[in-house]
Structures are given as structure tokens and as C-alpha cells.
Amino acid sequence: MPDLRNFTLNFGPQHPAAHGVLRLVLEMEGEVVRRADPHIGLLHRGTEKLAESKPFNHSIGYMDRLDYVSMMCNEHAYVLAIERLLGIVPPIRAQYIRVMFDEITRILNHLLWLGSHGLDIGAMTLFLYCFREREDLMDCYEAVSGARMHATYYRPGGVYRDLPQRMPQYQPPADPKVHRSTRELERMNANRQGSLLDFIEDFCNRFPALVDEYETLLTDNRIWKQRTVGIAVVPPERALALGFTGPMLRGSGIPWDLRRKQPYEVYDQMEFDIPVGTEGDCYDRYLVRVEEMRQSNRIIKQCVDWLKANPGPVMLADHKVTPPGREAVKQDMEALIHSFKLFSEGYSVPEGETYAAVEAPKGEFGIYLISDGANKPFRVKIRPPAFVHLAAMDEMVRGHMLADVVAVMGTMDIVFGEVDR
Amino acid sequence: MTMALSGQYMTNGLLAAGVLLLKVLAVIMPITVVVAYLTYVERKVIGYMQRRIGPHRVGYRGLLQPFADVFKLLLKEVLVPASANRFLFLTAPFLALVPALATWAVVPFWRGAALANVDAGLLYVLAMTSMTVYGIILAGWSSNSKYALLGAMRSAAQMVAYEIAMGFALVGVIMASNSLNLDRIVVAQAGGLHHWYIWPLLPLAVVYFICGVAETNRAPFDVAEGESEIVAGFHVEYSGAGFALFFLAEYANMILISALVSIFFVGGWLSPFEGLVPILGKPGLHWLALKMAFFLFCFLWFRATFPRYRYDQIMRLGWKVFIPLTLLWIGLECVWKAVGFGPWF
Numbered sequence: 166m167p168d169l170r171n172f173t174l175n176f177g178p179q180h181p182a183a184h185g186v187l188r189l190v191l192e193m194e195g196e197v198v199r200r201a202d203p204h205i206g207l208l209h210r211g212t213e214k215l216a217e218s219k220p221f222n223h224s225i226g227y228m229d230r231l232d233y234v235s236m237m238c239n240e241h242a243y244v245l246a247i248e249r250l251l252g253i254v255p256p257i258r259a260q261y262i263r264v265m266f267d268e269i270t271r272i273l274n275h276l277l278w279l280g281s282h283g284l285d286i287g288a289m290t291l292f293l294y295c296f297r298e299r300e301d302l303m304d305c306y307e308a309v310s311g312a313r314m315h316a317t318y319y320r321p322g323g324v325y326r327d328l329p330q331r332m333p334q335y336q337p338p339a340d341p342k343v344h345r346s347t348r349e350l351e352r353m354n355a356n357r358q359g360s361l362l363d364f365i366e367d368f369c370n371r372f373p374a375l376v377d378e379y380e381t382l383l384t385d386n387r388i389w390k391q392r393t394v395g396i397a398v399v400p401p402e403r404a405l406a407l408g409f410t411g412p413m414l415r416g417s418g419i420p421w422d423l424r425r426k427q428p429y430e431v432y433d434q435m436e437f438d439i440p441v442g443t444e445g446d447c448y449d450r451y452l453v454r455v456e457e458m459r460q461s462n463r464i465i466k467q468c469v470d471w472l473k474a475n476p477g478p479v480m481l482a483d484h485k486v487t488p489p490g491r492e493a494v495k496q497d498m499e500a501l502i503h504s505f506k507l508f509s510e511g512y513s514v515p516e517g518e519t520y521a522a523v524e525a526p527k528g529e530f531g532i533y534l535i536s537d538g539a540n541k542p543f544r545v546k547i548r549p550p551a552f553v554h555l556a557a558m559d560e561m562v563r564g565h566m567l568a569d570v571v572a573v574m575g576t577m578d579i580v581f582g583e584v585d586r
Numbered sequence: 587m588t589m590a591l592s593g594q595y596m597t598n599g600l601l602a603a604g605v606l607l608l609k610v611l612a613v614i615m616p617i618t619v620v621v622a623y624l625t626y627v628e629r630k631v632i633g634y635m636q637r638r639i640g641p642h643r644v645g646y647r648g649l650l651q652p653f654a655d656v657f658k659l660l661l662k663e664v665l666v667p668a669s670a671n672r673f674l675f676l677t678a679p680f681l682a683l684v685p686a687l688a689t690w691a692v693v694p695f696w697r698g699a700a701l702a703n704v705d706a707g708l709l710y711v712l713a714m715t716s717m718t719v720y721g722i723i724l725a726g727w728s729s730n731s732k733y734a735l736l737g738a739m740r741s742a743a744q745m746v747a748y749e750i751a752m753g754f755a756l757v758g759v760i761m762a763s764n765s766l767n768l769d770r771i772v773v774a775q776a777g778g779l780h781h782w783y784i785w786p787l788l789p790l791a792v793v794y795f796i797c798g799v800a801e802t803n804r805a806p807f808d809v810a811e812g813e814s815e816i817v818a819g820f821h822v823e824y825s826g827a828g829f830a831l832f833f834l835a836e837y838a839n840m841i842l843i844s845a846l847v848s849i850f851f852v853g854g855w856l857s858p859f860e861g862l863v864p865i866l867g868k869p870g871l872h873w874l875a876l877k878m879a880f881f882l883f884c885f886l887w888f889r890a891t892f893p894r895y896r897y898d899q900i901m902r903l904g905w906k907v908f909i910p911l912t913l914l915w916i917g918l919e920c921v922w923k924a925v926g927f928g929p930w931f
Contacts, residue, residue, distance in 0.1 A: 174732050181817060196736070196897055287805060287894025293636040388806055388893045567736070568815045568896040 171199055174567075178207055182285045182571045185581035189558070189570070196566045201559045205552075208585035216545040220511025221247050221321070224545070229315035231547065232583040235274040236306075237266045238525040239583070240319040243545075245429060246521035246534040247321045250514045251486060258477040259323035260430040265365070265468035266309070266318065267430075267523070268461040272372075273302045274526035274578075275458045279379060282451070282575035286392050291382050298375055301368055308333055308361045322487040323480035328472065332357040332364040362469050369466045376458055383451070393447035397561040397573045400445055407560070408553045411528025412457065413577065416442040416450035423524035435464050447576040454578075457526075486512050511540040527551050527578050549583035609701055613690050621837040622652035628886050635890040659833075662826035667729060670823065674728035679824070679831035682721025686838040689714040693845050694769045696855040696871050708766040711846065712753060715801060718839060719745040722803075725832070726820035737819025740809045740897050747904030748797040754912035755794035758787045758919055759850045772854035779858045784851040786922070789915050791851040793908050795881065798843035800900065802836060804885055806892035807900055844881035845874070852877050 174191040177183030186207035192200040212231060216224035228239040241263060248255065255263075280295035303313040308329050310316035318325050334354045338345050356367040383389045399409070404417035414421050422439045424432040440456035442449025480487050484503040493500035506512075516538040522531035528550025535544040554577045561573050626641065626648065633640030641648035666675055692707035694700040704710060719742060726738020760766060762783055763774035775782050784791045800807035811819040821832045848854055855874045859866040895903070 172732065174736075182815065196740075283893065287808070288892065290632075290636045290890045293638060297637060382891070383893070386893065388895055388899075391899050392893055392896060566896060566898060568809070568894075571815050 176570065182574060184281070184574055184579050186585070187555075187574070187579065187581065191567070191570065193567065196568075198562050198565055198567060198570060201562045201570065203555055203558045205555070205581075205584055208581045210586065212586045213545050213547055217542055220540050221514060221542060222507075222511055224542075225320065226315060226317045229317060230582055231549065231586060232274075232525065232527065232530070232551070232580045233314060234277050234580050235270045235526045235530075236314055236316055237263075237270045237318060238274075238523055239530060240317065241267060242521050242523045242525070242530050242532045243534075244319045244321050245523065246519050246532040247514065249519045249521055250517055250534060250536050251321060251512075252515075253322055253481060253483065253486065255323040255481060256478045257431070258327075258472065258475060259479040261468050261472050261475075262324050262328065262479060263319060264430050264432060264435065265465055265472065266305075268464045268468070269302050269305055269365075271461045271526040272458050272465075273299055275454050275461075276302075278454060278526075278575075278578045279451075282572075282578075283383065285571045285575040286389065288382060288386075288389065291379060294375075294379060294382075298368075298372070301364075304333070305361060305365060305368075308364075320480070320487065322483065323478070325480075327479045328361045330360045332359065332361050362473055365465060366469045369462055369469065372462050373459060376455060376462075380455060384455075390448060392568075392572055393451060393576075395444070396447040396565065396569050397576060398444060398446045399557070399561065403560075404445065407557045409528070409557070410550050410553070411524065411526070412450055412453045413528060413550075413554055415440065416453045417445035418442055423522055423529060427522070429521075429523060435467055437461075437464050447572055450576045513538060513540045514542075522548070525550060527580070527583075528554070530583075547583070547586055549586065551577065551579045552584045555579055555584055606701075613701060614687055617687065617690065617838060617841060618834070620841055621834055622656065624837050624841065624882065625655065625833075626652050627882075628889075631883065631886045632890045635887075656830065659830040660827055664826045664828055665823075667731070667823050669730045671728040671730070674724050675823075676828070678721050678725035678728060679828045679835070680721070681724060682718055682835040683831050683838070685714045685717035685721075686835045686842060689842055692768055693842070693849065694772065694854065695874060696869065697773070698769060700769060703767070703769055706766045707768040708756060708760065708771070711768070712749075712756065715752075715839075715842075716745065716749050718801070718835065721832075721835065722820045725824070729820075729823040731823050733816040733818075733822045734820050736816050737809075737811065737822070741803065741820060743897075744800060744807070744809065744900055744904070747901055748800045748908070751793055751904055751908035751912055752797040752801070754909065754916060755787075755790040755797065756850065757916055758790040758912070759783060761916070761919055761923065762787065768849055768854075772849055772856060775853040776856055776860065778860045778862070779853075782851065782853045782856075786919070787851060787915070789911055791847065793912055794850065795843070795847050795884070797904075797908065798847060799885065799888060800904070802839040802843055802885075804836075804840065805889040806895050808894060809897045809900060840882060840885050841878065844878040844885070847881050848874055848877035 171192045171194050174193050176187075176189035176191050178186040178188045183189070188204040188207065190202040190204065191198050192202075210230075212227050215227060225240050225243060228243045229236040231239045276295040276299045280292035283289070283291035306316050306318075307313045310318040310325060334357045335350055337350060357364055399407070399413070399417050401417045401419050404414050404419065409417070410421070418441050420439050420441045423429070424435075424437075425439060437460045440453045440460070442453050484500065484507070486507075488507055489497070489500035489503050494504045514536040516536055518533070518535040520531055520533045522529050529548065530550055531548035533544075533546035533548065534542055537543040558573070558577070561577075562570050565573070629651070630640040630648075641651040644650040644654045666672055689711055691701040692704055692710050694703065700707075722741045723738045726734040726736075726741070729735075759771060763771040765771055765774065803809075803811055809815075809819075811821070816822070821829060824832060853873075854877075855871060856869045857867050857873050860869070861867055
């Protein structure tokens with residue numbers, strides 16, 4: 166009798182559906198997965214250690230690169246932690262701007278998730294539809310920070326600068342071989358005539374119909390339902406035990422949302438609903454995320470209305486923590502000193518420790534920060550949601566088929582920047 | 587005397603062989619060109635469905651793109667994995683392509699215009715289309731790769747399930763036309779739009795077309811390739827010309843399935859305006875081409891619209907839905923034929 170063994174399949178890291186650099190060693194029995202062993206660390210960049218060797222402000226940009234699909238939410242947690250240790254609260258307008266951009270980020274993230282989840286299951290058109298809307302939101306990022314992804318827009322004490330009064334517009338192509346008529350250019354710039362807020366408002370008005378468009382492709386599609394209903398069911402008690410957060414937890418029916426449970430910034434003044442699933446399968450998590458996009462849209466709308474009506478400062482005037490500005494430096498001795506000290510030494514944060522968490526699109530993204538009173542953090546511990554979710558991979562795919570592994574990976578919404586850090 | 591006679595036979599034989607060769611070329615060359623432009627059309631159609639514009643750099647509006655692709659693939663190195671079975675690895679692409687092209691021998695382009703107007707043409711079609719799977723199985727097995735093996739296994743299982751449903755769907759056509767000859771099947775549908783078999787045999791036509799999509803491993807049944815699961819499935823190890831041949835076979839099969847659906851169910855070269863409009867009512871190759879173009883468009887349309895089925899769901903669909911459905915309809919057709927209602931039977 167020959168010795169029968171299950172065969173192992175090396176899934177990734179160079180695999181079209183590995184979502185970056187996941188290496189999954191699957192023990193298979195034919196098409197059925199008996200055991201899944203995720204190997205991580207291929208994108209490890211030592212973010213935590215890097216942050217410990219730099220003044221506090223210098224690490225904000227590293228946070229963008231953790232979960233590189235929900236950039237500003239990561240910044241938010243880090244900046245929030247510093248602010249809590251410093252004991253400062255940013256101006257109210259900055260808080261609204263942060264909330265607005267957190268929600269823009271949520272839509273950005275969920276759009277990418279929806280597109281790639283669809284692509285994994287074979288619905289490729291959706292991917293391009295989602296990227297069409299992502300483009301507009303990326304432009305919002307660019308308008309406020311100059312960067313489309315790694316914004317470094319949130320700073321301790323507020324945000325880097327106020328929202329621009331004029332939305333950047335498309336220019337005629339520089340390449341003479343590329344032809345673009347004036348009419349087409351006018352059409353492309355039609356919603357970019359006003360300020361950034363006008364542009365975002367226009368987006369808010371368009372977006373619900375676009376979500377309907379995505380849903381027509383998937384929600385009632387029989388094949389989509391066959392591929393997601395009943396796949397990787399996580400009962401609520403298991404979801405809690407596994408440390409799930411965000412849509413993964415809400416998909417299992419637990420209405421846990423940090424924006425409601427531990428409101429930060431101005432979330433306590435926002436009106437929004439928290440969607441929860443009933444079955445805890447891939448389909449429920451899909452529905453939860455799609456609904457979250459609609460709810461984020463609602464929040465953005467409320468922020469836009471408030472921001473239009475209430476101008477004001479977006480950064481604290483405490484120049485021990487925030488830069489005094491170039492003009493002041495030229496005229497004011499004290500401002501020059503502040504500027505020099507801030508950009509060379511940084512600022513010292515009082516001794517203490519804190520944990521600041523935000524409801525990132527993927528779940529609870531937290532920063533545990535210890536300061537020993539120096540100008541650099543003593544320890545930065547990052548709590549990424551996807552790392553915890555990935556740990557449940559084995560439990561979720563066991564007994565499912567190979568094709569479901571891809572669906573489960575999609576439903577987890579993993580980004581390796583934050584898993585490996 | 588005998589010498590002269592045999593010499594004469596030989597020249598005649600050579601002449602006949604030459605003519606046949608030309609005829610074969612006259613079928614294969616256009617198919618190859620159509621395959622090339624089908625890839626272009628696919629990229630354009632799916633591009634526009636996805637708010638892109640598709641290839642537009644090589645030649646006017648990208649019209650030379652297929653040739654650029656062909657040259658690229660032919661100039662690439664043919665890599666044979668060290669642990670692969672070399673002979674089978676290199677044979678498999680031909681095993682996939684040859685049946686795809688050989689089936690065209692019995693396809694009539696218009697009245698009497700088939701390379702071989704054989705009486706059992708339909709059986710030949712069934713035999714040839716089931717041969718395609720050998721190329722895939724051998725490619726998957728000889729690559730000695732787990733992904734390729736999984737792809738081959740999926741393909742083999744899928745083929746068994748769908749061949750049966752496909753065969754049953756054709757039984758309906760045979761019953762309706764009383765013939766296995768493709769030419770006669772079309773002629774039996776003459777008499778106008780309402781004489782086409784798509785009306786009485788609608789479920790069979792749908793099943794046949796869907797099985798065709800599945801047989802050609804096209805979305806949403808592309809589990810044998812399953813890009814996001816098993817990377818490229820059975821042809822994951824192929825590069826250059828070998829890959830090109832699989833590609834050619836897949837597209838030649840798509841065209842073939844479109845032609846067969848047109849012939850079996852929507853009257854092949856017959857005009858939909860037969861007997862109604864003087865000039866438009868004339869039968870001809872263009873009608874066949876138009877019908878084929880429609881079905882080919884459906885192939886692309888499906889690909890842009892649907893998510894991919896899972897392997898076991900495809901099996902369930904084949905065994906538990908299509909086969910019972912075709913059987914049921916064949917039973918109904920028997921009764922229908924005995925009662926003799928309508929213009930069809």
C-alpha cells in the first residue's frame with residue numbers, strides 16, 4: 166500500500182490573486198483545502214523601528230505606507246496618539262476636514278477592495294468601474310496635499326493646510342501627438358470649476374447612483390451569489406474570539422464601530438448608520454462594505470456642508486508643535502527660532518503612554534505610543550487590522566475549495582503593507 | 587498499357603490532392619485571419635464595455651496589433667521546464683489546435699460548400715470537438731506543475747459533463763432534421779425565419795451554446811485557466827509559440843462553436859428575410875458570417891459581465907441542470923413529432 170499524502174500547493178507570493186506578497190502554503194486534497202498556512206514578512210520594512218529613530222513628525226509619512234490603500238486613516242491614528250500625549254486638540258475645522266478625508270479614504274479603500282474582490286472572482290469589468298471613481302478621490306488627495314497616495318496631510322495640531330479654493334483642472338495634453346478637443350477638455354473640467362468642496366459635493370451627489378451601478382453587476386448575480394453565499398462563515402462569537410474588527414466583525418452581525426463606540430474628532434456629531442450582516446459569510450461582508458460606502462458618502466456630505474459654512478484655522482497656533490509659516494519666519498525672531506527648533510530637533514513629548522485607534526476601512530487601526538520625554542518615540546506599536554484577519558485564514562478556508570481561497574482573501578481585504586509593516 | 591493507366595491515375599491523384607490542399611488552405615487561412623482579428627475585436631469590445639479604448643497604437647486604430655502580438659510570441663523563447671515530459675509537452679499544443687481546425691472540414695459555408703460533405707458530419711463534429719481536451723490534459727500533465735495539473739483535471743471533468751449535454755442537445759437537432767449531414771440540417775430549416783430550429787428547440791439551443799462556451803474554456807467557465815486561482819491553468823508553463831498555439835486553438839474553437847450554433851439552430855447561411863424581401867432574402871455566406879459574429883460577440887459579452895463559476899458549481903450545472911433539461915426536451919420533442927404540430931417536424 167503506497168503512502169498516500171495530501172499534496173501541498175504554494176500559493177504566491179508571485180500569484181495574480183496573492184494581494185501583494187502573501188505566500189500561502191495550502192495542503193490540498195484534490196481541489197479541497199485541508200490546511201492553509203500563511204507566510205508573512207516579505208514586505209517587512211521595520212516601520213516601528215524606523216519610527217523610534219526619528220522625531221515624531223518624521224514618521225507620519227511612514228504611516229501612509231502601511232496600509233497603502235487607506236493612507237490618511239493610518240496617519241490619523243498616529244497623529245491622534247501624539248496629540249493625546251501632548252494634550253492638544255486640533256481646531257474644530259481641522260477635525261471636520263479629518264473626518265471628511267477619513268471617509269473619502271474609506272470609499273477609496275472599499276472601491277479598491279470591491280474591484281479586486283470582483284476581479285479575483287472573475288468579474289473584471291467592475292474593477293475598471295471602481296477605478297474611475299477612485300480617480301476623482303485621488304484628485305481630492307492631490308488637491309490638498311500634492312500627492313495622490315502618500316499624502317502626509319494630517320499633522321499633530323491640525324492638518325497641513327486648508328482646503329484649496331480652486332480645484333485643479335485638466336490641462337491640454339503636452340504631447341502634440343495626443344489629440345484632445347477643447348470640448349472634451351471642457352467636459353472633463355465641468356465639475357472642477359469651483360473649490361475642492363464643490364468638487365467633493367458633486368461627487369457625493371453622483372456617487373450613490375454609481376454604487377447602484379456596481380450592485381447591478383454583482384448583488385443579484387447568481388454566479389456572484391454562488392461564489393460568496395455560505396463561503397467562509399464566521400459566527401459572531403468566533404469573530405470576536407479571533408479579534409476581528411471593522412467590516413469583518415460587522416459582517417458577522419456585531420455592530421462594533423469605533424466611530425460610534427469611542428467617537429474621536431467630530432464623529433459624535435455625524436449622522437450615519439452601521440450596517441451589519443446576518444450570516445457572517447463573504448456575501449454579507451460584501452453587502453456591509455457596499456453599504457458602508459453609501460454611509461461614508463452621507464458623512465462626507467455633512468462635512469462638506471459644515472466646512473462650507475464655517476471657515477477658520479486648520480492648525481493650532483502653538484508653534485512649539487506646528488510650524489509658524491514662512492512669512493512669519495522672515496519678520497519675527499521668535500518665529501525663526503520656533504521654525505528652526507521644530508524642523509531640526511522636533512518637539513519633546515511628555516513622558517507617558519497611550520493607545521489611539523481609529524476605525525480604518527479595514528478595521529481597528531491602532532497606534533500604541535510610549536514616550537520617555539524625548540523628541541523621539543520610545544516605542545511605537547502598530548495594531549493593523551489585516552494582520553489579525555489573516556491569522557484566521559486557516560480557519561476560514563479549511564474544507565473549502567481552491568477557488569474559495571481567492572474569495573476569502575478578497576473578503577479579508579488584506580494589504581501587505583500593514584500586515585508586514 | 588497498364589503503366590500508362592497507372593501514370594494517368596497518379597497525375598489525376600496528384601491533381602486531386604493539390605486541389606484539396608488548396609481548398610484546405612482556403613478554409614484555414616481565413617480562419618487564422620479571423621482568429622487574429624477576433625483577439626483584436628475582443629480587446630476593443632471588452633475595452634469599450636469597461637470604459638477603455640483598447641489597443642490603438644500599432645497601425646491605424648491599433649489594427650495591426652494582432653500581427654504585433656503574433657511576432658512577439660513567435661520570437662519568444664520556447665521554454666521547456668526541466669522536469670517536463672519533453673515530447674508530450676511539445677506535442678500538446680498541436681493536439682489542441684488540430685481538432686479545432688479539422689472540424690471545419692464538414693462545416694458548410696453555403697449550400698454544398700463544405701470541404702467534405704459527409705453524411706455523418708454531425709458525428710464527426712462531436713468526435714473532433716471532444717478531441718480538443720486531449721491537448722489540454724496532456725499539456726497539464728506533461729508540464730509537471732501543480733497548477734497545470736489542477737487545470738487539466740478541471741478541464742477533463744468539465745469536458746465529460748458538457749459533452750453529454752452537448753450531444754443530447756444535438757439529438758434534438760437530428761430528430762428535427764432527420765439527418766446527420768450538416769448541409770441537410772440547414773436545408774431542413776429553409777422556409778423563413780419561423781422555420782429555424784431555435785424556436786422549437788430553444789432550450790436545447792441555449793444549452794448547446796452555453797456548453798460551447800464551457801467547452802472552449804471561456805468565461806464564466808474558464809476554470810481550466812482560472813487566472814486568479816491557478817494562474818493560467820494548463821498552459822501556465824508554456825511560452826512563445828506553444829502558448830500561441832493554445833491561444834489559436836481557443837479562438838478557433840470559439841469561431842467553430844459560433845458557426846455550429848448558427849448552423850444547427852439559426853439556419854446557417856439562410857436569410858432571416860427568406861421569401862419576404864427580394865434581395866435581402868437571398869441566402870449566402872454573409873448571413874452565416876453575421877450570425878457567427880453575433881455569437882462571438884456573446885462570448886466577449888459574457889467575459890466582460892460574469893464572475894467565474896467555481897469548479898464544482900460548473901459540474902452541478904452540467905450534470906444536474908443541463909443533462910436533465912436536454913433529456914426532458916428530447917422527450918417533449920418526441921411527443922411533438924408524433925403529434926406533428928407546427929412547421930418544423
